[in-house]
Amino acid sequence: MTSLLEMSGICKSFDGFQAINNLSLNIGEPELRAVIGPNGAGKTTFMDIITGKTKPDRGTILFGEENRSLIGMSESQIATLGIGRKFQKPTVFEGQTVRENLAMALKNPRGPFAVLFYRKSDTGAAQIDEIADQINLTAHLTRPAGELSHGQKQWLEIGMLLAQSPRLLLVDEPAAGMTAQEREHTTDILKVAAQTRAVIVVEHDMEFVRRLNCKVTVLHEGSVLAEGTLDHVTKNPTVVDVYLGRSDAGH
Amino acid sequence: MRRSFIARNPSVLYFLAALALFTAIVTILSEATGTGLISTSFVKTLGKTLCLCLVAIAMDVVWGYCGILSLGHFAFFGIGGYAIGMWLMYARTELIVIESLAGQVIPPTPQEISDAIGNQIFGVVGTSEFPALWAFADNLYVQLAFVVLVPGLLALVFGWLAFRSRVTGVYLSILTQAMTLALALYLFQNDSGLRGNNGLSGLQNIPGFADSGQDVVSIVFFLASAAALGLGYLLFAWITDSKLGNIIQAIRDDESRVRFLGYHVESYKLFVFTVTAIVAGIAGALYYPQAGIINPAEVAPIASIYLAVWVAIGGRGRLYGAVIGAALVSLLSSWFTGGGAPNIDLGFYEVQWVDWWLVLLGLTFVLVTLFAPNGIGGLFDRLVRKS
Numbered sequence: 270m271t272s273l274l275e276m277s278g279i280c281k282s283f284d285g286f287q288a289i290n291n292l293s294l295n296i297g298e299p300e301l302r303a304v305i306g307p308n309g310a311g312k313t314t315f316m317d318i319i320t321g322k323t324k325p326d327r328g329t330i331l332f333g334e335e336n337r338s339l340i341g342m343s344e345s346q347i348a349t350l351g352i353g354r355k356f357q358k359p360t361v362f363e364g365q366t367v368r369e370n371l372a373m374a375l376k377n378p379r380g381p382f383a384v385l386f387y388r389k390s391d392t393g394a395a396q397i398d399e400i401a402d403q404i405n406l407t408a409h410l411t412r413p414a415g416e417l418s419h420g421q422k423q424w425l426e427i428g429m430l431l432a433q434s435p436r437l438l439l440v441d442e443p444a445a446g447m448t449a450q451e452r453e454h455t456t457d458i459l460k461v462a463a464q465t466r467a468v469i470v471v472e473h474d475m476e477f478v479r480r481l482n483c484k485v486t487v488l489h490e491g492s493v494l495a496e497g498t499l500d501h502v503t504k505n506p507t508v509v510d511v512y513l514g515r516s517d518a519g520h
Numbered sequence: 521m522r523r524s525f526i527a528r529n530p531s532v533l534y535f536l537a538a539l540a541l542f543t544a545i546v547t548i549l550s551e552a553t554g555t556g557l558i559s560t561s562f563v564k565t566l567g568k569t570l571c572l573c574l575v576a577i578a579m580d581v582v583w584g585y586c587g588i589l590s591l592g593h594f595a596f597f598g599i600g601g602y603a604i605g606m607w608l609m610y611a612r613t614e615l616i617v618i619e620s621l622a623g624q625v626i627p628p629t630p631q632e633i634s635d636a637i638g639n640q641i642f643g644v645v646g647t648s649e650f651p652a653l654w655a656f657a658d659n660l661y662v663q664l665a666f667v668v669l670v671p672g673l674l675a676l677v678f679g680w681l682a683f684r685s686r687v688t689g690v691y692l693s694i695l696t697q698a699m700t701l702a703l704a705l706y707l708f709q710n711d712s713g714l715r716g717n718n719g720l721s722g723l724q725n726i727p728g729f730a731d732s733g734q735d736v737v738s739i740v741f742f743l744a745s746a747a748a749l750g751l752g753y754l755l756f757a758w759i760t761d762s763k764l765g766n767i768i769q770a771i772r773d774d775e776s777r778v779r780f781l782g783y784h785v786e787s788y789k790l791f792v793f794t795v796t797a798i799v800a801g802i803a804g805a806l807y808y809p810q811a812g813i814i815n816p817a818e819v820a821p822i823a824s825i826y827l828a829v830w831v832a833i834g835g836r837g838r839l840y841g842a843v844i845g846a847a848l849v850s851l852l853s854s855w856f857t858g859g860g861a862p863n864i865d866l867g868f869y870e871v872q873w874v875d876w877w878l879v880l881l882g883l884t885f886v887l888v889t890l891f892a893p894n895g896i897g898g899l900f901d902r903l904v905r906k907s
Contacts, residue, residue: 343779344776345780345783353780356777362766362769362774362777363773365769369766372766379784380787384763385791
């Protein structure tokens with residue numbers, strides 16, 4: 270396992286509120302990592318900073334073998350570098366079909382002219398079929414994405430991430446609003462994805478994190494509070510104090 | 521299985537067939553080709569309407585598909601008109617001047633001819649000097665190139681500045697209004713070099729076709745407008761059907777999500793903004809020779825707002841919707857305001873359509889927005905789906 274993403278000394282404040290405070294984190298490739306923390310721990314800001322949506326006040330983020338700095342890059346540059354992000358609220362393009370959604374995400378040239386003259390290829394179609402199979406949406410390829418159920422939209426969005434073939438996948442609360450059965454399938458999708466790439470899952474639901482069975486990072490007030498297996502961190506008295514002790518997570 | 525372009529977009533075929541049929545009927549009934557059931561002035565109205573349909577489908581692509589509510593596309597339309605108008609006016613004045621000077625005992629020098637042309641064109645604004653803008657007005661090909669290049673470059677520069685700063689939504693609409701207002705105010709100045717509020721006139725007289733009557737000229741422009749609309753429709757249908765069409769619709773629905781997919785959203789917006797501006801310029805260059813006159817009021821902010829109203833009433837996000845909206849509303853508008861519609865005498869008050877047409881249009885717009893958000897095209901779609 271080699272290191273893929275190195276964040277060190279990241280700070281970010283909004284109007285005096287310290288959202289991220291001297292945060293340092295390393296992710297290997299391949300690796301599955303869960304990031305947990307109470308509300309306001311800075312989980313979303315943490316993702317915003319990696320994906321270029323928010324610029325940190327201080328600190329460095331290095332990505333890949335060439336240790337390229339992500340700070341100052343635009344969202345689209347970071348995305349083409351191989352970092353994909355799934356939002357908390359499923360954001361798929363509802364007016365377009367499942368196939369069109371996946372086709373837009375496929376790893377292909379991203380310039381307007383290349384896209385204008387893009388011709389559908391058999392390899393592209395095969396890739397779409399393969400991903401659709403993984404996310405259980407083969408039967409729904411020609412349906413508008415807006416007609417899908419909430420869980421299916423979540424999968425479609427994960428599928429769109431996979432289609433980008435990113436090296437690092439950031440997944441924000443993938444199991445939110447899913448039925449028990451859907452959660453199980455989501456766990457499988459993420460575990461398979463993490464066999465070949467780095468996957469960071471931000472999650473609230475402890476049961477879901479337990480099922481992922483991976484290393485856990487606990488965020489609190491914008492910095493790393495503890496790191497290790499779920500059992501290890503849940504035994505940590507500070508973690509119990511700030512998070513598990515006073516929240517309803519873990520049911 | 522992949523299907524052909526036409527199989528995926530049957531409406532393109534229907535539209536082109538309808539356009540061809542319409543063109544054929546008008547040509548047969550026109551004065552130029554014999555029957556004369558349709559007057560020359562009405563042929564011009566129809567030809568102008570086709571140009572308005574062309575700029576409307578451009579508006580539909582930029583707004584209905586890409587979600588950029590540009591309220592400045594009529595500026596590009598006007599620029600196209602001015603570019604071709606300069607040549608038309610110059611070349612025709614040159615012919616007149618040479619003819620009138622030909623009777624002199626001493627042949628006129630080129631300088632005298634040039635001065636006389638300048639006097640003829642710019643006398644109305646108190647000068648006879650040719651402004652720098654007119655450097656190439658004697659060259660049809662350069663002016664034709666300007667029809668495409670000037671709107672294209674203006675859109676490219678304006679769009680680059682606006683999109684790069686991530687100006688979106690209502691702020692972008694206001695910015696585009698400011699652009700067209702600035703252009704109109706500039707053109708209104710007498711020293712703008714484009715004859716101030718007099719504008720360019722006599723554009724219906726095509727140099728080199730002095731022997732052909734307006735009946736022939738009108739049908740030629742009508743056919744050219746129809747061809748341009750057909751080609752423009754094909755171009756935009758192809759663009760919106762391509763993968764780029766998917767991307768721009770995705771940008772309309774959720775711009776930031778598209779960024780995280782790795783697309784440079786600004787380049788896409790710039791592409792769409794520029795291409796549609798160019799098409800708007802071409803539409804304008806075909807429109808104004810049929811209108812005969814162009815003046816700064818044509819690019820007033822309200823014109824671009826009407827354009828958006830046509831597209832909204834016709835139905836955004838479907839090209840034929842824009843055509844329906846533009847044709848219907850602009851023809852109705854000239855019928856109501858041109859005295860075609862009989863005024864209604866209520867006894868205590870007489871509804872005069874010249875004044876009340878705008879109220880009716882505004883009311884229609886509100887009703888369409890409330891009850892048929894997809895416009896007439898949307899109602900049409902529902903009927904097709906039912907059958």
